[in-house]
Amino acid sequence: MTIAGMNHFTVLTDDVAKTVRFYGDVLDLVAGERPNFDFPGAWLYAEGRAILHIVGGRAREALKPGVIDHIAFSARGLGATLARLAAHNVEHICRQQVGSGVWQVFFFDPNGARVELDFAADESAEA
Incomplete structure (x- = not known):
């Protein structure tokens, strides 16, 4: 067996629409085709790949962090x-x-999942 790379991450939520809006507004991920599962959710795409699965129908009090610390994307x-994070009032480091x-x-x-974006060293922090 050979692992060829990460396929996707899944975020659990009590508000699918709010979560989809957040990732669309902040990261330009686009909602796309998703199998007809028997639970609410969405698949979000980047460059034609479904990289983030949103699973809804979870009560807020049931959304507890597990052993995964964060989701990281190359960007x-x-x-x-x-500038986009600031425009959407997203606190960031x-x-x-x-x-x-x-x-x-x-x-x-919005669900408390920590997100990391990694950029090449030669990029500029100036907009």
Whole structure:
């Protein structure tokens, strides 16, 4: 067996529409085709791939963090991303890794899932 890469992440929510809107507005992910499961949800796409599955129908008090710490995406356009996060009033932390110089941006989605965006070291934080 060979692992070829990550296929998708799943976020549990009590509000599918709000979660889809957040990832669409903030990360430009696009809702697309999803099998007709017997539970509410959505699949969000980037560059033609369903990379984020949203599963609804969960009570807020049942949404507890597990052993997964965060979701990380490779991204392009650091300056524009920082401007977009600010425009949507999303609190975030931006830092540059020592050594590699990779830019990392961290924030939380409406469900409390921590999201990381990684940008190339040569990107500019200016919009």
